[in-house]
Amino acid sequence: MFAIYLSACLLRDPSVCREFKIDSGDDSSSMACLMQAPLQFGFWAKEHPGWQIARWRCGASSENKI
Template sequence: MLILLSACLIAQPATCRDERIELSYEATSAFVCLRHAQGALATWQASHPEWHVARWRCASKETLPKDL
């Protein structure tokens, strides 16, 4: 499963980008992804302090959507 997130620059909130976080294990359900997403998002946020996570969601690799 993937966590799809949209992050915006703190200094320029109109500047946003989409990112993906691939979970290191193969989650079998959205519930498992949601349960582990908070830790993965916190790790991403800590390594990207100039960005703010505006929104996110879980998605399977097989049905990857085109937008967040």
């Protein structure tokens, strides 16, 4: 299973950044993760106003380090 790992920073203070993990919720492939990521960013942004995604990647959901 894959997850989207992203780093986002506060719009009002770009020096404040956090790491987030979005689980795919199914047994998707790495290609499916890459294709679904932009859609997931839209949902994530609505739930996290004031944050801007700085970078992201797909990885195994079992990874402990974001």
